[in-house]
Amino acid sequence: MDLSIPADWFVNPQVLSEFYERFKDRQPEEIRKFSYQQGLTLGRGLMKQLGLKGSDENAMIAVLKAALRDEPTASVTKVGEGKVLLRNSGFCPLMTACLSMNLPWTWICSVLGWPFFHGLVSAVNPKVNMSMVKRRAKGDPYCDHLFEIGEGKLILP
Amino acid sequence: MKVGRPVEGLPRLACIATFRAETDRSSIPGVAETLLKISQRYGSSSLVNGSVRFTSDALEGYITALDGRDWQAYLLTLSSREEPAFFSVEDRSIYEDQMKEILALLPENRFSLLTLRTGWSSSRHDAEAVLKRYLKTRSLSPRSVGVVHNSFLATVEEKQALEAGRVSEKQIVAIPFDPTREDAETDIWALLDDLAQLALFRGKLDLLLSEREAMFSQIEASEKSTQLRINQIFADIRRPPEQVKPADLESMLTEVTILFSRLSVAASAMTRDYVLAGSHLRDMRSLFKKWNEGISGDYPTNSAVEMDTYERLVAPFKDFVDRVDALRVQLNTILDAVRTYLGIQQESLSIEEQKSSKNQLVRLVNLQEILHKLEMLIVAVYLTEMAKIVFDAVERETADIRTALFIPVALVLSIIIGRLLHREK
Numbered sequence: 001m002d003l004s005i006p007a008d009w010f011v012n013p014q015v016l017s018e019f020y021e022r023f024k025d026r027q028p029e030e031i032r033k034f035s036y037q038q039g040l041t042l043g044r045g046l047m048k049q050l051g052l053k054g055s056d057e058n059a060m061i062a063v064l065k066a067a068l069r070d071e072p073t074a075s076v077t078k079v080g081e082g083k084v085l086l087r088n089s090g091f092c093p094l095m096t097a098c099l100s101m102n103l104p105w106t107w108i109c110s111v112l113g114w115p116f117f118h119g120l121v122s123a124v125n126p127k128v129n130m131s132m133v134k135r136r137a138k139g140d141p142y143c144d145h146l147f148e149i150g151e152g153k154l155i156l157p
Numbered sequence: 158m159k160v161g162r163p164v165e166g167l168p169r170l171a172c173i174a175t176f177r178a179e180t181d182r183s184s185i186p187g188v189a190e191t192l193l194k195i196s197q198r199y200g201s202s203s204l205v206n207g208s209v210r211f212t213s214d215a216l217e218g219y220i221t222a223l224d225g226r227d228w229q230a231y232l233l234t235l236s237s238r239e240e241p242a243f244f245s246v247e248d249r250s251i252y253e254d255q256m257k258e259i260l261a262l263l264p265e266n267r268f269s270l271l272t273l274r275t276g277w278s279s280s281r282h283d284a285e286a287v288l289k290r291y292l293k294t295r296s297l298s299p300r301s302v303g304v305v306h307n308s309f310l311a312t313v314e315e316k317q318a319l320e321a322g323r324v325s326e327k328q329i330v331a332i333p334f335d336p337t338r339e340d341a342e343t344d345i346w347a348l349l350d351d352l353a354q355l356a357l358f359r360g361k362l363d364l365l366l367s368e369r370e371a372m373f374s375q376i377e378a379s380e381k382s383t384q385l386r387i388n389q390i391f392a393d394i395r396r397p398p399e400q401v402k403p404a405d406l407e408s409m410l411t412e413v414t415i416l417f418s419r420l421s422v423a424a425s426a427m428t429r430d431y432v433l434a435g436s437h438l439r440d441m442r443s444l445f446k447k448w449n450e451g452i453s454g455d456y457p458t459n460s461a462v463e464m465d466t467y468e469r470l471v472a473p474f475k476d477f478v479d480r481v482d483a484l485r486v487q488l489n490t491i492l493d494a495v496r497t498y499l500g501i502q503q504e505s506l507s508i509e510e511q512k513s514s515k516n517q518l519v520r521l522v523n524l525q526e527i528l529h530k531l532e533m534l535i536v537a538v539y540l541t542e543m544a545k546i547v548f549d550a551v552e553r554e555t556a557d558i559r560t561a562l563f564i565p566v567a568l569v570l571s572i573i574i575g576r577l578l579h580r581e582k
């Protein structure tokens with residue numbers, strides 16, 4: 001599958017608007033599959049570009065950092081054996097973009113944001129699970145995306 | 158939209174129910190579909206111009222859909238077909254049961270519900286007494302009471318939809334005090350007209366509010382972590398100049414610019430929503446102004462309490478903009494500081510470059526002078542050698558002495574030649 005949304009979709013209101021118009025009437029699971037594939041394609045491209053070979057947490061960190069290199073609110077850290085945490089603090093770029101175009105932020109997070117990043121890291125290791133430990137939309141101080149080796153599932157909150 | 162006076166009779170129980178057209182991206186049945194369902198349920202009913210009328214025992218029902226783009230709103234009224242001279246608001250189980258049945262035919266996931274119960278009395282004094290008796294019998298304590306459209310109007314209960322999934326509910330009792338039933342009917346329909354308008358305005362405001370609720374709930378956390386980052390950047394800038402490298406400043410500038418532009422977008426988008434919410438608020442204020450609500454006892458008026466509620470609903474929009482603006486001011490200060498810092502560093506670099514160029518120029522001039530002197534020596538040697546050849550040819554014995562004596566002359570000649578050549582240049 002080709003990468004049909006740009007890598008910086010989360011700061012691009014135009015892309016988000018087009019995504020919303022294209023998918024607003026589809027089933028969430030169908031949209032998540034598409035978003036996962038987009039993340040996977042970008043992840044594979046980045047691995048090739050960076051010359052990454054491993055499937056451990058260091059490779060996961062490298063791919064996430066490469067995808068989020070211009071994003072000041074994101075930090076990626078190893079939090080244990082086979083566990084990586086992507087933390088977004090400050091004003092969410094996706095929220096701002098959604099606010100500017102009057103798009104449903106939490107819906108876009110759930111059908112585009114989470115599966116995309118799950119797909120991105122799955123390029124390193126297809127057995128990676130992703131779960132949302134904390135969410136700003138719920139009033140938490142951060143958005144914490146936890147990646148850990150498991151069964152390759154996206155665990156929705 | 159005007160409700161007007163679509164049916165004869167005094168509505169004894171009325172409800173205005175609103176629904177979100179899209180809840181979690183799933184649609185609810187359309188207005189036409191719902192009205193058709195109600196009309197089919199009451200076999201003898203008629204569906205004309207988007208409204209349903211039916212009769213059942215001693216009741217006459219009327220259901221119509223109100224305007225609403227992203228949501229649906231229905232007005233339901235139940236009137237008595239009998240013509241009692243006066244009646245209180247007490248015995249109404251027949252209406253309540255019927256209304257429950259109709260409400261069950263409306264879509265699920267109700268967003269708000271306003272219930273109006275009416276009575277009628279021929280004098281103001283009696284109307285007040287009826288209202289007091291009703292409240293006392295039901296152990297209700299009114300939130301607000303006032304006089305609107307020749308009626309005592311009491312809001313007895315309100316549940317705000319502060320959490321997602323909770324329905325906003327309001328219960329109102331109205332007792333018109335008019336000498337004739339005809340006048341009482343006119344007043345109650347006028348009141349329903351206004352309440353329908355208010356439900357529409359409130360629906361628009363609630364919709365806007367519910368769309369922004371998640372953004373309001375994250376402002377505290379986002380503000381705190383952005384403030385922490387701002388403090389870190391300020392601390393970095395305060396380091397001694399020799400410790401702050403141009404690359405650090407450049408990365409600071411990039412980060413702060415991204416944050417600044419992000420906050421600017423958030424502030425302007427929320428300002429847009431605040432302006433929109435303000436326009437709904439103005440519509441409501443204008444309607445309440447028309448009410449010119451009279452006071453009743455020590456109770457606050459309905460319009461005053463309602464306006465206070467709506468203003469509190471709009472306040473988070475303004476708070477969001479103010480808080481984001483406060484961060485933007487700080488980021489702007491950082492941007493200025495980083496730009497100034499970069500400017501100073503560039504200036505000192507340029508001064509150093511100028512100094513180095515000057516030294517290089519001095520060295521070049523010195524080198525040129527040495528080259529000139531060397532050039533004169535070469536010319537002098539050349540002239541001396543030429544003279545020696547001439548002296549050898551004239552008188553070989555004295556040639557060496559003559560050559561030695563010629564050396565100062567050769568030197569003077571070489572200086573003159575050098576000057577002549579350089580003057581030409």
